[in-house]
Amino acid sequence: MTWDASLLWQFDLLILPMVIICAIAALSFKDLVSCAVISGAFSFLMCLLWTEMLAVDVAFTEAAVGAGVSTVLLLGTALHVKRKSKD
Template identity: 50%
Template sequence: MIWALDFALLLFMIICAIAAITVRDLLHATIILAAYSLIMTVLWSEMNAADVAFTEAAVGAGVTTVLFIAAIARTERRSSD
């Protein structure tokens, strides 16, 4: 494993996690969570866990993001606080 890449991915994951819980727009939070899931996919594939990486990409970044966006389209996007 390349330690500099691992550290950069870890830093980006932490930034995505903090941004996802602090952003007020639900669509932006969904996009940030999709980016988080894609970073997890890269980490799983770097650890030679191809089956887990494919599952994370398909379910985490794919299906979940589409379902979240469909739910947001039917509701109000911004929180009231």
């Protein structure tokens, strides 16, 4: 028996480009605070993807740790170092 992996391909088509855009944006922005917020958005989109793959436990952890606490920790750090990244 083979598994039909294209269960929700429309959903994938919507989320995956946004994940890639977020990843590139987080790397290319100079302002570290914007980068922190975008990495939070990236985590939230990944959380949606985990849910779509029926890994609800992983999605829950991603939402709590990735999108929640780590964004706050990154913001707290970004405000204390120089806000502009050099490269």
